[in-house]
Amino acid sequence: MATPAQWLAGARPRTLPAALSPVIAGAGVAAWADAFSWWRTLLCLVVSLALQIGCNYANDYSDGIRGTDDVRVGPLRLTGSRAARPGAVKAAAFACFALAGVAGLVLAAVTAWWLVLVGVLCVLAAWFYTGGKRPYGYAGLGEVMVFVFFGLVAVVGTVYVQTQDWRWGGLWGGVGVGALTTALLVANNLRDIPTDALAGKNTLAVRLGDPASRRLYVALVLLAVVAVVGVAATTSWVALIGLLFLAVAAQGMRTVATARNTGPALIPALQQTGVADLAWALCVGVPLFFA
Template identity: 30%
Template structure:
């Protein structure tokens, strides 16, 4: 009986190790753009839900794989240890072989590639080029000789590919086109996805500086980075309000404003904090802001067009 109970505990622990390795709090950065791009496509006809699911799963797998590459390369460069905050910890805390983490990441890329073939076969093969570029960016975000995450351009690159590009692909595979409105509506998500990375870099600022990184948060300083985060939140909401006032979209999009308290919590959660563990709630609130904002924005679009 004791052996049986022990096996259950070990099995549960093993599942949690792999789940944490994906860094689940970041996966909504892949979910929200796909949902928003699909919601925008509703006005043009019926949704192909198999294409939607294929795009959704592929995006989440690429995001999870990117997190695993992050885990592997930060360990390989000696940046992570068992006391590091905000990591999956599979390697430094749970004894998973680095090669296993890297191999699993490439395995997820392989599945995403197969899903991409299905998407291309039912839309356009030009998307294969874009998809491969997205996968390359995911790898080189922390891999390669000059990782993107170690430069001041991490927020822009992440926001562009995980925000604008995924929204446009999700819209295109349903409609066969890209419109000016599909680009315009993607801007707030571009901003908020980038701010998830900014929040991460604010939390890790001291450690990143010691290890020679040149993130935007390091270059402008903690206080300015926090203020930039707050300004970016504000711009996202003002952008939506402006679209409604301009008549580009219906007032239903204003339900996204319900997420404002979460954005305020994220911004205030960084003020006066210097220890990474103290900033974890604020970082979590930043990711939740993107999730709630994007979900409500999508619901507003669905209501507007059905």
């Protein structure tokens, strides 16, 4: 039986900034529009965190039973390391999805019922990333789906449940958060190219190869820079404070550029990118509360 510390490690806490960032950015845009609601923001945060942790456990389960995680470079995997029974890890994933569903239903009830469909799509995207007979993460589509669901959908959704209106600032916020969250996945998959290729997991990094994946990482960070300008142009100039995120993002770019090989040398890039993602959201979103 896995210990509480192992379950915490299996939840992959270093990825949780990817769940916090879209809610912070979306709440900032909603505040600029004079529509901020603390309890709706809190429910969005529950949905985002529960989906992120559920996705992590789902990936742990699906990769573990396929044998993809038999040889690990990164943090502990519960299923692959045999620290927990596969059924228990799967149950943890669906418990998280259920929690996200309950919070999402409350938001849909006070906003619009069609949001239930969005929630269902989010859960399906989380499960079939590595789950099912034809997981899209094994076909090189993981980065696309992360950009869409953990970027565009998460930020625009956070804005919409508060303003009940379309805001261009929300779209640009989704681009910025989505770009850095996708960069986090690129760094993770870049690290795992040798083991993923051996296991038949054809991620985008495996398909592109090492040099092109490193260039993609840099391009995503630059896209996040463009997104800061986009948010400022559609809300307030104070959002340009978000460019300060580059002070953190530069560390990740340096690690990705200088690490001589995939594997342990790239592990620091995961934390650096996650912090950069959170810094982007804080430096863009918080100033908008005072705009």
